[in-house]
Amino acid sequence: MSSKTSPTLNLRHRPRRLRRTDGLRRMVQESHLTVNDLIYPVFVREGSNLKEKIESMPGCDRYSLDLLLPEVAAAAELGIPAIALFPLIPYDQKDNAGTESYNPRGLVPRAIRAIKQAVPNMVIITDVALDPYSTEGHDGIVQDGQILNDETVAVLVKQALCQAEAGANLVAPSDMMDGRVGAIRAALDAEGWINVGILAYSAKYASAYYGPFRDALSSAPKFGDKKTYQMDPANGKEALKEVALDIAEGADIVMVKPAIAYMDIIYQIRQQTHMPIAAYNVSGEYAMIKAAAQRGWIDEKKIVLETLTGLKRAGADLILTYFAKDVAHWLKG
Numbered sequence: 019m020s021s022k023t024s025p026t027l028n029l030r031h032r033p034r035r036l037r038r039t040d041g042l043r044r045m046v047q048e049s050h051l052t053v054n055d056l057i058y059p060v061f062v063r064e065g066s067n068l069k070e071k072i073e074s075m076p077g078c079d080r081y082s083l084d085l086l087l088p089e090v091a092a093a094a095e096l097g098i099p100a101i102a103l104f105p106l107i108p109y110d111q112k113d114n115a116g117t118e119s120y121n122p123r124g125l126v127p128r129a130i131r132a133i134k135q136a137v138p139n140m141v142i143i144t145d146v147a148l149d150p151y152s153t154e155g156h157d158g159i160v161q162d163g164q165i166l167n168d169e170t171v172a173v174l175v176k177q178a179l180c181q182a183e184a185g186a187n188l189v190a191p192s193d194m195m196d197g198r199v200g201a202i203r204a205a206l207d208a209e210g211w212i213n214v215g216i217l218a219y220s221a222k223y224a225s226a227y228y229g230p231f232r233d234a235l236s237s238a239p240k241f242g243d244k245k246t247y248q249m250d251p252a253n254g255k256e257a258l259k260e261v262a263l264d265i266a267e268g269a270d271i272v273m274v275k276p277a278i279a280y281m282d283i284i285y286q287i288r289q290q291t292h293m294p295i296a297a298y299n300v301s302g303e304y305a306m307i308k309a310a311a312q313r314g315w316i317d318e319k320k321i322v323l324e325t326l327t328g329l330k331r332a333g334a335d336l337i338l339t340y341f342a343k344d345v346a347h348w349l350k351g
């Protein structure tokens with residue numbers, strides 16, 4: 019219903035005209051969050067019939083493979099196109115060089131094969147990094163307190179090939195070693211895996227927001243921090259450099275992590291590239307919203323939809339989020 023009033027202000031433009039009704043608002047909405055944007059990170063462990071709560075990530079669980087399959091099927095049923103797979107590795111399989119990371123009969127290759135069989139259309143993204151496999155809890159081989167770069171990349175290449183062999187669609191190096199994207203691309207191509215893509219954690223910051231995830235995988239560093247490989251949260255131009263390098267080395271998708279505190283980085287990368295950009299709405303971001311929602315301090319559904327729409331507005335095409343199933347559900351109406 020249009021209403022007539024006598025204006026006291028003489029305004030040519032009244033932006034509120036386009037906000038008056040739901041129909042008008044929908045017509046001028048600029049950013050759209052859809053289920054196709056979502057990537058659901060899941061935690062897998064050894065054993066059977068296990069579904070363990072993760073204390074600092076309420077609503078997220080570590081699944082044994084048999085129970086992970088119905089969880090992945092449920093995500094597919096909701097229309098979620100992709101999962102990102104993270105393993106909890108038994109301590110006795112860990113070592114400094116992350117040898118278990120390229121065991122063809124290891125947990126991740128077994129999980130990939132089982133998921134591909136049970137839910138063939140689900141896109142499987144696998145993390146390429148040593149930390150879940152490292153006795154030191156670092157993403158690289160440790161020598162005299164230093165994280166070795168080139169020696170680590172050699173292991174990451176083996177890990178990526180092992181995941182490709184098992185059926186991963188996208189391998190996702192998350193370690194921030196120099197040159198790993200190029201090395202992985204070259205090795206995949208040399209072995210004939212030309213259709214396996216690389217989702218590069220290009221701008222990954224040394225962030226306190228990963229705390230709950232490290233609880234989930236018992237993968238916290240034993241000494242020091244990750245500042246010699248992950249980026250300084252104070253830096254933006256360096257993110258553009260990292261993205262440019264990863265694109266030059268053959269990345270198919272570039273990622274920013276964490277997401278919310280780094281929306282300006284997403285925006286700047288958007289101005290610089292036409293490559294798909296992913297944002298990782300990480301465990302600490304998830305935990306903060308969950309904790310406040312549990313206390314009744316915020317409206318979880320509205321806050322999550324607003325936050326993820328904000329990431330789309332900033333320029334992200336894809337969002338890794340532990341809220342993926344809830345969001346898919348909410349978007350269905």
Ligand code: PBG
Pocket residue numbers: 145147149157192193227228229230231232299300301302
């Ligand atoms: C490991 C890895 C981490 C996350 C994804 N892959 C942790 C880290 O770098 O210490 C964090 C994910 C999250 O916090 O949700 N390379």
